[in-house]
Amino acid sequence: MATTTYGLDISKRVFQMYWIEDETGEFANRRFNKQQLIEFLGLRQTGRVALEACGSAHWWARKIAALGHTVVLLHARFIRPFVQNNKTDATDARAIWTAAQQPGMRFVAPKTEEQQTMLALHRMRSLLIKSRTMQVNQLRGLLYEFGVTLKAGRVAGLTEFREHLPQIEELMPPTLFCALGDQLRHISMLDDEIKKLERQLGVWRRQEDACRRVAAIPGIGPLTATALVATIGDPTAFKSGRELAAYLGLVPRQTGTGGKIRLGGITKRGDSYLRMLLIHGARAVLFKSRRKTAWCEQVLQRRPVNVAAVALANKMARTARAVLAHNRTYQADYEGLKPSM
Known part of the structure; x- marks a missing residue:
């Protein structure tokens, strides 16, 4: 029927x-x-x-x-x-x-209520971080107008501001100094809200088996693991790891005619937030990890740093898809079986 x-x-x-x-x-x-x-x-x-x-x-x-x-x-x-x-x-x-009803049509995997909830928490956290960055930059600009400069970096700059409050108060008009104090307290409130959301995401990461398995991949931390699992939904909806990488915009853009194909920069399609997390995680591996794989070292020798970071992010996404789709745990020395010719 x-x-x-x-x-x-x-x-x-x-x-x-x-x-x-x-x-x-x-x-x-x-x-x-x-x-x-x-x-x-x-x-x-x-x-x-x-x-x-x-x-x-x-x-x-x-x-x-x-x-x-x-x-x-x-x-x-x-x-x-x-x-x-x-x-x-x-x-x-x-x-x-x-x-x-078109043959070969690709579909989006429906997300569970839990996955949607985690993505909602990520969006809330992202907006709070954006708001905090704007507040800190405005605070720096207003202080600079009165000859006060702070150290580079959010944490270092705010720490210096708090340590030198008496000296800064002497340089600022009382009305403005009072307003800046309110702004500093608002930044502290934003910090508390961000940490609260991160704790909620951390609870789900510890409870969800898929998140724990993905988090074992070098370069994928708690935030990336939860965002990746919640965004992918059903990993079997992607036919291969490359299809997931293409979905995240981590593959070269292809243009071709007359049998000639030209490769450009990455497409930047799909979820920009998740792509940003993966690339930042790849940079952490390239710059801070003491146990970089031979593959990373070879890519760094042949390509610029930014290209190497995107290539590693692509590899991380493919590895995550394999771990989730085949219900495996991450193994650093794992080698897939190549099909016989």
């Missing part, structure tokens, strides 16, 4: 669905509200529901899967070529339905 495929275009309040009835061959393109959609799918025979991987898509994927349907998520870039005429909810639903 054929499985009905539904193309579902979601938004905050309006939900458009396109499908073809198996028995009659009739086209259907209906609009629902949230409750009507849940009730409709609950009464329908189990089928395949395709959604665009946008806001709330992972929540809907879990909700629809609980009703017995199979859910697939598609990247918006793969749907756009199938939008006919003007862009409306109805045409978007039909485009999703059409894209989901």
Whole structure:
């Protein structure tokens, strides 16, 4: 018996669905509200529901899967070529339905509630760090206007500011000095909030077996491990380690015509936050590790430091995918079996 495929275009309040009835061959393109959609799918025979991987898509994927349907998520870039005429909810639903049935189409793995929670904590931490950096830079600039310079570095600069408060107070107008004190206390509050989020991420890292196995890879710390496991979702959704590296934008951009292929810089596609964590971890291995592998030493001899860092980040991502997809533990001296010719 054929499985009905539904193309579902979601938004905050309006939900458009396109499908073809198996028995009659009739086209259907209906609009629902949230409750009507849940009730409709609950009464329908189990089928395949395709959604665009946008806001709330992972929540809907879990909700629809609980009703017995199979859910697939598609990247918006793969749907756009199938939008006919003007862009409306109805045409978007039909485009999703059409894209989901293309041979070789790649899908986004739905995330669990726990994985989404961890990614939310990472986003909150990232915003707090950005806010703290802005506050510290403004504090430096305001002090510099009155002839006060601080040491380079956030921790060293703030420590020097606190140690020399009496001397700085003599150089500053009372009104401004009072305001700067409030700003310093706000920075301390941001530090406490960041540490609290990091403790919550650390608890999940210790509890999640996948995070512990990934964290054993050199260059992957607690933050990178939790972000990597939560972002990947189902590791088997990627056919190979290179596909994961391409998903993270860590592979060269390819352009070619007439049989000639040119390689450029990395594509920088996908999650920029996770790519940044991996590259920073790779730099830590290249500059601070006392036990760099022979592969790292060879790359450093042949390529510039930045290229070597990206190459190592690519290797770390591939290793993480292999560890997760094959349910293994990291082994520094592991050598994969090459297929026989």
